[in-house]
Amino acid sequence: MDKSLALWPIHYQPLPDELLSCWLVRLAHGHGLKVQTFCNAIFGNQRQVWNRDIDRLAPAWLVNEVQMRTGVTQKVALGTTLRPYEGLLYRKFNPSGFLPWLLSLKLFHRKRIGYGLQFCPACLAEDQIPYFRRRWRVAFNTVCTKHAIMLHDRCPKCQAAVAVHRLDICGFVVQSNRELSVCHACRFDLCKAPQTSPLIYDRKAAALLLHASRVLDVGATRRGKWQLPMFAVLHHVCAMLTARYEHMKLRQFVLAQLGVPDIFLTAGYVSLEMRPIEQRHHLLQLAGWMMVDLDGRLTAAWRAGTVRYNILRKDFVDPPDWYCQIAGRMANWRERHDSFNFLKTVLIPL
Amino acid sequence: MTSLHLSPDAELAHLNDKTRALLAKSDEERIYAIRQGTWLQYQEAQKILAKMEDLLNYPRITRMPNMLLVAPSFNGKTSLLNRFVSQHPPHNDPTGEFTLCPVVSIEGPNKPDVVDLYNRILEALLTPFKFSASVYEKHAQIKLLFQQMDVRVLIVDEIQHAITGSVTRQQEYRNALKSLGNETKVCIIAAGIEDAYNTFNTDPQMSSRFKPIELPLWSADVEFGSLLANLELRTPLRKASRLTDPALMLAIHTRSEGILGDICDLIKELAVDAIRSKSEQIKLERVDSFDWQAPSKRKQQKRIGLR
Numbered sequence: 001m002d003k004s005l006a007l008w009p010i011h012y013q014p015l016p017d018e019l020l021s022c023w024l025v026r027l028a029h030g031h032g033l034k035v036q037t038f039c040n041a042i043f044g045n046q047r048q049v050w051n052r053d054i055d056r057l058a059p060a061w062l063v064n065e066v067q068m069r070t071g072v073t074q075k076v077a078l079g080t081t082l083r084p085y086e087g088l089l090y091r092k093f094n095p096s097g098f099l100p101w102l103l104s105l106k107l108f109h110r111k112r113i114g115y116g117l118q119f120c121p122a123c124l125a126e127d128q129i130p131y132f133r134r135r136w137r138v139a140f141n142t143v144c145t146k147h148a149i150m151l152h153d154r155c156p157k158c159q160a161a162v163a164v165h166r167l168d169i170c171g172f173v174v175q176s177n178r179e180l181s182v183c184h185a186c187r188f189d190l191c192k193a194p195q196t197s198p199l200i201y202d203r204k205a206a207a208l209l210l211h212a213s214r215v216l217d218v219g220a221t222r223r224g225k226w227q228l229p230m231f232a233v234l235h236h237v238c239a240m241l242t243a244r245y246e247h248m249k250l251r252q253f254v255l256a257q258l259g260v261p262d263i264f265l266t267a268g269y270v271s272l273e274m275r276p277i278e279q280r281h282h283l284l285q286l287a288g289w290m291m292v293d294l295d296g297r298l299t300a301a302w303r304a305g306t307v308r309y310n311i312l313r314k315d316f317v318d319p320p321d322w323y324c325q326i327a328g329r330m331a332n333w334r335e336r337h338d339s340f341n342f343l344k345t346v347l348i349p350l
Numbered sequence: 351m352t353s354l355h356l357s358p359d360a361e362l363a364h365l366n367d368k369t370r371a372l373l374a375k376s377d378e379e380r381i382y383a384i385r386q387g388t389w390l391q392y393q394e395a396q397k398i399l400a401k402m403e404d405l406l407n408y409p410r411i412t413r414m415p416n417m418l419l420v421a422p423s424f425n426g427k428t429s430l431l432n433r434f435v436s437q438h439p440p441h442n443d444p445t446g447e448f449t450l451c452p453v454v455s456i457e458g459p460n461k462p463d464v465v466d467l468y469n470r471i472l473e474a475l476l477t478p479f480k481f482s483a484s485v486y487e488k489h490a491q492i493k494l495l496f497q498q499m500d501v502r503v504l505i506v507d508e509i510q511h512a513i514t515g516s517v518t519r520q521q522e523y524r525n526a527l528k529s530l531g532n533e534t535k536v537c538i539i540a541a542g543i544e545d546a547y548n549t550f551n552t553d554p555q556m557s558s559r560f561k562p563i564e565l566p567l568w569s570a571d572v573e574f575g576s577l578l579a580n581l582e583l584r585t586p587l588r589k590a591s592r593l594t595d596p597a598l599m600l601a602i603h604t605r606s607e608g609i610l611g612d613i614c615d616l617i618k619e620l621a622v623d624a625i626r627s628k629s630e631q632i633k634l635e636r637v638d639s640f641d642w643q644a645p646s647k648r649k650q651q652k653r654i655g656l657r
Contacts, residue, residue, distance in 0.1 A: 007442055009449045009477045009499055030498065031477055032491030041478035071444030 011070040015131045016218040019117075020055050020080040022132040024066065025164045025180065034168040042069075050110045050165050055137060056102060057095055058083045082137060088215075088223075089138065089231055091318070100235050101139045103153075104273050105161075112161040115153035115276060119162060119181075120144035125191035130181035132164060135216040139273045140234070142198070142281040145213050149195045153277040156193045160185035198281065201258045205288030229320035233294070236316045237287040238272045243311060253306035254286045257297075295326050302330045309333065364582055364590035372586035380586045381622050387614065388584055392577055395430055398563060402434050405537040406452060406502050413559070414531055418509070418550065419541040421565035424611035424645070427541050430565070431455060431505050438503075448498050451475065455505040458542075462515040462523030467506075468492060475499065489530070496534040504530070504538050510545035524549070524556050531559070567608040570600055578602065581614065585621045591632035593617070601637040607645050616642055 010030035014023045028038035039049040042065060054062060058081035067077035078084065082102055086093045089101040098104075106114025118136040123144060135141050142151055154161055166184040181190045200206045212234070215226045241251045242265060255262055263282050265275075272280055290297050301307045312327040313319065319327075362370050372383050398419065405415060421427040432455075440451040456474050459466035468488040472479040475495055479488065495501075512523050531538050540546065540560060550556035568574050578593035585591075592598065606612040620632045620640060629636075 007444060007449060009451070009475055009495060010447070011444070011449070012447045013445075031479075032494035033478065033480070037480045037483070038478055041480060 006068055007071050008069045013070065013072060014076065014080050015127075015129065017133045017135060018080055019132050019134050019137065020058065020063070020066075020077075022164050022180070023080055024049070024054075025167070026129070026131070027066070027070070029168070035165045051107060053105050053107060053116075054081075055134070056082045056099065080134070082134060085138075088228055091228065091232075098271060098273070100273075101231065102273060103137050103139050104271075106274070110166065112163045114274060115161045116273075117162040117164075118142075118151040118153045118277065119190055119193075120147060120149065120151050121191050121193040122147040122149060122195055124181040127181075130191065132162070132180075135213070138216060139280055140209065140231075140284055141213050141216065142277055142284060143210070143213065145210060145217055147195070148198070150198045150281070151277060152190070152193050155183040155186060155188055155190065157188040158183060158186040162190070199285070201260050201285040202289045202292070204292045205285055208291055209284055209288045229323070232316075232318075233320065233323050234287055234291055235272070236319070237290050237294075238283050239315075240307065240311055241283050241286055242270070242272075244269070245311065247305075247308060248311060249306040250301055251283075251286060253301045253304055254289060254297075258286070258289060294323075298326060299330065362588075364592075365586065366583045369584050369586045373588060375586075377625050380625055384585060384618050384621050384625075387618065389429070389433055390577065390580060390614070392580070393573060394565060395426070395433070398430060398565070399434055399437075401563065402503070402539060405539065406438065408502075408537060410535040414535055414537050416531060416538040416540070416560045418546060418560040418562045419539060419565065420544060420546050420562055421541075422567060422609060423543050424609050425565055425567065426610040427565055428507055431507055431539070431541055435505065440499075448500075449476075451499045451501055453503045453505065454496075454501050455507070458506045458508045458511050458540075460511050460514070462512045462519045464522055464526040467523065467526060471504070489526075492530070493534055496536060501534070501536055504536050505541065506538065507541045509540040509549050510542035512549045513545060520549075521553070524553050528556060528559065568603070568610060568613065569608065570603040574603060574608075575599060577613070578617075581617050585617065587621055587624055587632070588630040591624075593632065595634075598632070598634050598637065601634055605637065605640075605642055605644055609645055612645050616640075 008027070008031070010027065012023070012026055012030055024039070025035050028035040031038060033041070036050065039047075043049065043062070047061060049062065058078060063077050063081065064074075067074055070077075082099075083093060085102070090099045093099070103116035103118070104114045105112045105116035116137060117132060118141065119132060120136070123133070123146065124130040136151065143149070144151055160183060163184050164180060167179065167182065169184070182188070183190060198206075211224065212226050212231070214220055215223050240248070241254070243250070251262065263278065265279050265283075272283065275283070290301075298307070298312070302309070309327065309330045312330065313324075316323075362373070365373075372380055375383070401417065405417060408415060419427050419430070435453050435455045438453040440449050442449045454471065454474050456467075456470040459470065464485055465488070468485065469479075469481070471492055472488065472495075475492075477491075477495060479491060483491075506527070512520060515523075527538060527540075530536070538560075540549070542549070547562065550560050568577070575594045578599060582591055582593045593602065602613065602616060606616045617632070619642065620637060623636065623640065624630055624632055
């Protein structure tokens with residue numbers, strides 16, 4: 001069969017690093033249809049699209065259909081989902097539950113309770129057609145690598161989570177592609193969200209985190225040390241900073257070293273991926289500082305009694321060897337009380 | 351008496367190159383090819399196609415010109431429209447973002463139903479759409495798609511069906527067509543039989559928008575002779591029939607009553623008969639005796655069983 005005959009009349013190509021959900025919304029509006037109507041017409045009522053995280057799940061029936069009807073390759077179609085991050089940000093894809101670094105949408109029917117999609121107002125303002133990037137679903141991306149401003153994870157006016165697929169509900173007719181950057185709840189133009197400079201606790205830590213973020217940029221080829229093991233360690237350090245054990249004072253240790261105050265952190269067992277952007281940015285700054293010299297600083301924290309060996313390995317599945325070696329040196333708690341001089345030689349330069 | 355032997359090329363001079371190649375096929379294959387038919391280029395068709403091209407290339411202005419193509423039934427208007435559509439197929443580039451469709455062709459609904467009209471247009475565009483959407487939503491969708499797909503001409507065949515409903519429905523239907531043309535800035539080509547005049551004549555706004563063009567019945571004249579000569583070139587019979595012979599021409603014209611579709615069908619069936627009877631030639635006596643009912647006679651009813 002001639003493949004061109006299968007194409008939809010409007011078959012937009014995905015924009016660089018565009019999310020599948022955003023691409024699907026553009027395709028629907030390009031056909032003059034609401035997103036739910038469009039998806040019902042194509043997939044039928046039995047296959048629901050918008051009450052699940054299609055960017056994460058990348059269901060084959062959806063990706064294949066969109067790929068065939070737009071004429072893109074399978075690689076390009078899959079490249080609009082979060083699946084290609086497998087092996088880089090997370091070890092193995094899991095259709096449900098928690099995936100490291102992927103912000104949670106917390107779907108309730110078709111609404112988004114969680115703030116799982118961030119955006120950069122400057123990027124949206126510059127776009128000829130505003131659209132939402134894949135990398136804005138990643139938890140350690142709190143700063144735009146292009147504009148060096150803080151991302152937003154919600155509408156600054158009404159605090160609603162970003163939900164592009166809900167733009168056309170309640171009789172609202174999308175007239176042009178520029179309206180994709182409008183808040184679905186209050187119609188505030190997200191391009192006009194405040195552009196704030198990020199708070200930097202330590203330049204080297206900020207540079208390290210920027211390097212990690214740049215790995216996800218379009219066209220990035222050099223990852224350097226930022227492979228799965230490094231991301232896994234960073235994630236574990238973030239987890240340790242918010243561990244709820246009474247003996248864990250790692251965060252306080254790092255704050256004292258940096259001389260910065262703590263901020264309000266949501267209480268309870270809250271993963272990094274479920275935290276608002278301010279809290280994530282704060283924790284990543286602290287974790288980044290640790291990562292600049294993980295061996296030295298972790299050892300110092302251990303000697304200061306702010307972290308215990310068992311926490312270094314707790315719930316850390318398949319840690320890299322180099323991390324195990326660092327942690328292994330802290331296995332003997334007796335060595336923690338070695339000498340006061342060691343503490344002086346390590347802490348003061350910090 | 352010596353017989354004149356013609357060279358093989360001279361013997362088949364009544365056929366074009368493509369048709370000569372068919373002579374090598376079996377009888378059944380030849381019959382199939384004859385009945386398949388091909389597009390016939392005649393003067394009137396060329397003129398009308400040229401006018402349609404003009405509409406296609408017309409700049410988008412406030413009041414776009416439209417055309418009302420009127421012809422008796424089976425006189426070739428649908429073939430003409432299909433020819434025009436085939437000359438301007440949709441352009442589907444997988445690397446692009448839109449399917450460009452300069453000409454959209456539909457068959458008008460069986461009654462003046464605006465919803466059905468919009469459904470047919472959306473189906474012709476091969477776009478997903480909601481069957482139960484409101485008229486307004488479908489209109490908005492068509493407007494957007496016409497713009498994105500650069501549609502320039504909308505063809506509505508069998509337009510005479512629009513007079514089969516109530517007066518109110520007819521007016522709604524005409525208003526929908528008018529509004530579609532105004533808002534999308536496309537040229538509309540409506541086609542139908544003589545009743546099509548009645549579709550628009552009652553509305554002065556519509557009658558002024560749609561310029562009528564007729565495709566009349568054929569007279570037994572020079573043009574008719576050219577048509578028959580053209581038909582003979584495409585009919586794979588081994589012997590020349592000389593259809594332009596005046597007596598033969600008149601006989602064919604009489605039996606087909608000058609309707610293009612019937613002219614072509616009559617020639618086709620005579621050719622099939624010539625192949626099956628091995629005469630390989632259409633002869634005058636066979637035209638007169640052939641089992642063929644003239645179009646006007648088909649309307650007459652007869653009790654079955656009576657001779």
